Amino acid sequence: xxxxxxxxxxxxxxxxxxxxxxxxxxxxxxxxxxxxxxxxxxxxxxxxxxxxxxxxxxxxxxxxxxxxxxxxxxxxxxxxxxxxxxxxxxxxxxxxxxxxxxxxxxxxxxxxxxxxxxxxxxxxxxxxxxxxxxxxxxxxxxxxxxxxxxxxxxxxxxxxxxxxxxxxxxxxxxxxxxxxxxxxxxxxxxxxxxxxxxxxxxxxxxxxxxxxxxxxxxxxxxxxxxxxxxxxxxxxxxxxxxxxxxxxxxxxxx
Amino acid sequence: xxxxxxxxxxxxxxxxxxxxxxxxxxxxxxxxxxxxxxxxxxxxxxxxxxxxxxxxxxxxxxxxxxxxxxxxxxxxxxxxxxxxxxxxxxxxxxxxxxxxxxxxxxxxxxxxxxxxxxxxxxxxxxxxxxxxxxxxxxxxxxxxxxxxxxxxxxxxxxxxxxxxxxxxxxxxxxxxxxxxxxxxxxxxxxxxxxxxxxxxxxxxxxxxxxxxxxxxxxxxxxxxxxxxxxxxxxxxxxxxxxxxxxxxxxxxxxxxxxxxxxxxxxxxxxxxxxxxxxxxxxxxxxxxxxxxxxxxxxxxxxxxxxxxxxxxxxxxxxxxxxxxxxxxxxxxxxxxxxxxxxxxxxxxxxxxxxxxxxxxxxxxxxxxxxxxxxxxxxxxxxxxxxxxxxxxxxxxxxxxxxxxxxxxxxxxxxxxxxxxxxxxxxxxxxxxxxxxxxxxxxxxxxxxxxxxxxxx
Numbered sequence: 001x002x003x004x005x006x007x008x009x010x011x012x013x014x015x016x017x018x019x020x021x022x023x024x025x026x027x028x029x030x031x032x033x034x035x036x037x038x039x040x041x042x043x044x045x046x047x048x049x050x051x052x053x054x055x056x057x058x059x060x061x062x063x064x065x066x067x068x069x070x071x072x073x074x075x076x077x078x079x080x081x082x083x084x085x086x087x088x089x090x091x092x093x094x095x096x097x098x099x100x101x102x103x104x105x106x107x108x109x110x111x112x113x114x115x116x117x118x119x120x121x122x123x124x125x126x127x128x129x130x131x132x133x134x135x136x137x138x139x140x141x142x143x144x145x146x147x148x149x150x151x152x153x154x155x156x157x158x159x160x161x162x163x164x165x166x167x168x169x170x171x172x173x174x175x176x177x178x179x180x181x182x183x184x185x186x187x188x189x190x191x192x193x194x195x196x197x198x199x200x201x202x203x204x205x206x207x208x209x210x211x212x213x214x215x216x217x218x219x220x221x222x223x224x225x226x227x228x229x230x231x232x233x234x235x236x237x238x239x240x241x242x243x244x245x246x247x248x249x250x251x252x253x254x
Numbered sequence: 255x256x257x258x259x260x261x262x263x264x265x266x267x268x269x270x271x272x273x274x275x276x277x278x279x280x281x282x283x284x285x286x287x288x289x290x291x292x293x294x295x296x297x298x299x300x301x302x303x304x305x306x307x308x309x310x311x312x313x314x315x316x317x318x319x320x321x322x323x324x325x326x327x328x329x330x331x332x333x334x335x336x337x338x339x340x341x342x343x344x345x346x347x348x349x350x351x352x353x354x355x356x357x358x359x360x361x362x363x364x365x366x367x368x369x370x371x372x373x374x375x376x377x378x379x380x381x382x383x384x385x386x387x388x389x390x391x392x393x394x395x396x397x398x399x400x401x402x403x404x405x406x407x408x409x410x411x412x413x414x415x416x417x418x419x420x421x422x423x424x425x426x427x428x429x430x431x432x433x434x435x436x437x438x439x440x441x442x443x444x445x446x447x448x449x450x451x452x453x454x455x456x457x458x459x460x461x462x463x464x465x466x467x468x469x470x471x472x473x474x475x476x477x478x479x480x481x482x483x484x485x486x487x488x489x490x491x492x493x494x495x496x497x498x499x500x501x502x503x504x505x506x507x508x509x510x511x512x513x514x515x516x517x518x519x520x521x522x523x524x525x526x527x528x529x530x531x532x533x534x535x536x537x538x539x540x541x542x543x544x545x546x547x548x549x550x551x552x553x554x555x556x557x558x559x560x561x562x563x564x565x566x567x568x569x570x571x572x573x574x575x576x577x578x579x580x581x582x583x584x585x586x587x588x589x590x591x592x593x594x595x596x597x598x599x600x601x602x603x604x605x606x607x608x609x610x611x612x613x614x615x616x617x618x619x620x621x622x623x624x625x626x627x628x629x630x631x632x633x634x635x636x637x638x639x640x641x642x643x644x645x646x647x648x649x650x651x652x653x654x655x656x657x658x659x660x661x662x663x664x665x666x667x668x669x670x671x672x673x674x675x676x677x678x679x680x681x682x683x684x685x686x687x688x689x690x691x692x693x694x695x696x697x698x699x700x701x702x703x704x705x706x707x708x709x710x
Contacts, residue, residue, distance in 0.1 A: 077653075077658065088653075092646045095672075097665070101664075105656055105664070146650075
């Protein structure tokens with residue numbers, strides 16, 4: 001099928017000695033929102049990092065295709081330019097790298113990759129203003145370094161802002177809701193929803209059902225001990241909120 | 255021949271040379287310079303060329319650099335300066351009053367006299383010694399003592415010329431002074447340069463010193479600059495070091511600050527074979543402030559050693575030091591920063607930081623903070639880091655579609671940025687920013703037509 005954005009088949013990954021992913025299978029089509037939930041240490045962030053190309057993780061089996069091409073052979077930057085975006089759980093502060101310079105370079109790298117002309121300073125500023133408004137980003141970005149001195153909420157909003165600037169085909173949001181108050185959570189969710197389109201898809205990784213009140217998933221998957229042990233519709237998230245993860249653990253032999 | 259004998263012989267070689275050319279050294283020099291010369295020579299004989307056993311030269315082995323048979327420049331060379339070719343300091347919009355130093359000797363700008371404010375002097379050391387020995391005597395060798403450092407002794411023993419700057423009371427220079435320091439000779443050459451800067455009370459000036467090499471011969475440049483910053487005076491001293499890999503640069507700068515004075519000393523090392531920078535500051539009056547910044551970008555087998563000594567002799571002074579190095583290939587770096595708070599120098603604020611980025615497993619860095627505090631109501635701190643590029647940050651940039659090389663470059667630029675931004679002369683800041691980026695990018699950062707001999 002041509003509208004499959006991401007297809008993961010029997011993916012195994014190791015982090016040092018730890019067998020962190022033990023055979024993940026997942027197919028995501030354009031227009032879909034998938035939520036991935038699960039207890040701590042089940043492999044959620046590992047999956048996100050593996051997809052984004054973090055080199056510390058070793059792929060030991062399986063394959064991943066992204067928009068019809070083998071994803072795992074590509075460098076992180078090429079994955080990004082092909083349209084994959086990871087919203088980090090802990091966005092890193094990079095003192096000395098100006099935010100505007102960083103995002104402009106990123107946008108222009110994407111444009112070059114698509115064979116488009118680089119944006120002029122004027123065009124870039126216009127785009128930046130538009131997108132900041134879209135994600136209700138009020139943080140002044142000029143004269144600031146990437147994430148430096150940003151509050152927890154600002155950092156997460158900044159991730160959504162970058163996503164808006166780069167217009168990915170697949171956004172993976174790794175616990176974007178953690179540490180956010182309810183207003184910031186709404187802002188982040190509104191941003192994600194505003195960027196939703198029939199051509200794009202997202203994976204929302206979260207511990208809490210509350211984010212899914214605002215970003216309504218088409219599918220909810222439970223990741224446990226490196227495997228997807230349960231997949232269902234959005235009602236699964238409510239059930240998890242009510243019953244916790246113990247029943248999942250029991251069903252899967254612990 | 256045993257190593258020991260060889261080492262002793264090395265110093266003897268320079269002692270013998272002094273005795274050989276003694277007449278030439280004394281001839282044509284003023285009594286002020288010659289009087290200091292005698293004692294300096296004695297002090298050099300006592301100390302010799304420093305080995306690594308000398309605590310102050312622990313991380314820099316000067317001996318191999320003193321081995322070659324250098325030619326000395328004890329007399330002014332005529333007609334060597336081709337100003338048409340050398341005067342191409344291509345820093346756009348950098349409007350300065352510019353003069354030249356050629357193999358240690360001061361040469362006047364061919365473009366005619368400078369329009370300096372009345373009373374301001376910018377001339378050769380030789381000239382001021384001849385015309386106003388009283389003025390020279392008041393400051394010459396008053397700050398740099400020959401018995402404490404053999405390189406100071408050697409410089410003072412061989413000193414003939416260099417530049418002299420005098421800014422009278424309450425005069426504020428609008429334009430920076432720029433000294434372009436060239437090395438060019440047909441043989442391996444030993445250069446001695448002796449400079450003196452006097453900023454009188456309430457005066458203000460900026461000076462930019464650019465070091466260059468014009469051809470690939472081997473050089474040893476032993477330069478010494480004494481700087482006197484008077485009461486409530488303001489002085490900014492910028493150094494741009496950009497010399498080829500066969501050059502040895504020993505640059506000693508001795509500064510005395512009087513009360514309420516403010517100093518910025520900023521050193522950028524883009525290139526050089528072996529560079530040893532000594533920066534000694536004595537805060538000799540209350541409420542003085544010194545901001546000291548340094549950055550170095552080295553690779554191949556280059557070596558850079560910045561050694562600072564800040565003496566807080568009086569209460570209520572502030573000093574702040576930030577040194578940053580980026581070391582690639584098999585390069586080696588050293589930083590030793592000594593802060594000395596004298597007895598009763600209460601309410602001292604002294605900070606020091608040295609951050610280093612190692613780009614390879616072969617590059618090494620030695621960093622040594624030393625705080626000697628003899629007062630009880632002071633704030634002093636120091637910090638040193640030696641690390642690699644932050645992989646998490648690198649991944650973050652790459653995950654947004656920025657190529658690895660470009661991302662690394664952004665990170666290195668970011669690292670240096672903190673020091674670059676402290677340059678207050680905007681045109682110079684922009685220029686150095688560009689040069690640093692080029693340097694980090696692997697392009698040779700030429701700010702002049704000079705050969706780097708990058709192979710060695």
